[in-house]
Amino acid sequence: MNREAEKDWEEVLQALRNDRQQLEHERNEPSDVELDAVIKTGLKLGGKRLVRMKRRRLGLQMLVSAICVFMLLTAFIKVSPAFAAMLRDIPGFSGFVKLIESDTTLQSAINNEFIQPVNKSDSKNGYTLTVSGIMADDQRVVILYSGTGPGVTKNTQVKKYVIQDEHGKEIVASIGWSHFAENEEVGAMYDKFDIVMGDGHPVPQTIHLEVNLEGQWLAVDIPVDHSRFENLKEIIPLHKDLEVGGQHFTLKKAIITPLQISIDVETDPSNVKKSNGFIKLALVDEKGRRWDTKGGFGMLDEGMTIHFQSNYFEKPKKLYFVADGLLMSERNKKFVINTETGETLETPDSRFQLKSAAGGSLTVSFSDLDETETGYGFWFFNYGATFRDASDKTYKLLDKEGTQYSWRPTETGSDAEAYYEIPVADYVQPLTFDVYQYPGYVLEPIHIELK
Incomplete structure (x- = not known):
């Protein structure tokens, strides 16, 4: 980017900082409703500034998506110029916003600069797979990737894939994906692989990703910088007993990392009924902020590790395990x-x-x-x-x-x-x-x- 474009970029960032400072002055503890209103207002204001800038210089069109990202995710967070530059250098990052905004953990990770640019591609026969970036800790890896090529649209979904470690072995993990078809780029699809490693299985040093895009196999090797999350983990011994519906459980320990909270639950083998899951399970802090469960490994009736959205960067003083009840059924039916x-x-x-x-x-x-x-x-x-x-x-x-x-x-x-x-x-x-x-x-x- 040339000097003039860099100057325009800094003007936009400074305007955002001024907006944030004014909002912080007016609202020390904004409610969710107020925050939504502020973000919407900020988007409108940001759009007006960009309209004026685009009239002056067409090259600034490339900044629109990045500014929307900042207004959406960093309205109350200090905007770091270094981090702004890093996001600007991740191709098509705005295409992943809809995949991220429904996950409070990933929003928090972005706000705290917890993302690793990758920017690696593989192209064959007119098709291209691009891994733009990853978010990773020692429990979870989120891969942000996109694809282009003949027949590829925003509705294209990858159903065949291979994910291996640096030794060519399939990783032991649960793998999910979150397709969202509302990106603006024609002829491109955006998606993410959400990988939660199995107990006792570390995150690989390198992740080998292969996807089948409209019949064409493409592959990218993704380096994982473990130094980014070394020592970013809090372990809380619990040994807390609970009873619900005559069923007995013990919360053994909690592990809190930037991308996930895991709680080991031991189920009393003498329980008369089959325990199928907790109702409206979540973690809540002293301010009433809520982090919902996102599944886990194992079945509750046999003991399991339950995963939650992470509050690692929020650092709550108190944390509570809450639910409305228990799903259960009779045995031997x-x-x-x-x-x-x-x-x-x-x-x-x-x-x-x-x-x-x-x-x-x-x-x-x-x-x-x-x-x-x-x-x-x-x-x-x-x-x-x-x-x-x-x-x-x-x-x-x-x-x-x-x-x-x-x-x-x-x-x-x-x-x-x-x-x-x-x-x-x-x-x-x-x-x-x-x-x-x-x-x-x-x-x-x-x-x-x-x-």
């Missing part, structure tokens, strides 16, 4: 059906019935689920479960792409259907399935002080 007549002979709840059975396809209906039951998924049959016919011969569910569910809202909650595939065989009727989970709960507030 059966679902017995006759696939020839369509009858349901035994079910844990009359609301759960066989809807249809034809050609090896089973549809199980769940009716009159209330609002609480609607808000959470469940595995009616366990993944890869077996079942028996009347001759006691054992068969296995055909899990081609996992269990599929559909939901239909009602006035009081929802109705749902689960779809299963079983082998086509000459069964001796009826068929007996072991029920793994089903909707059920108790509402009892949980409030445990962690620190």
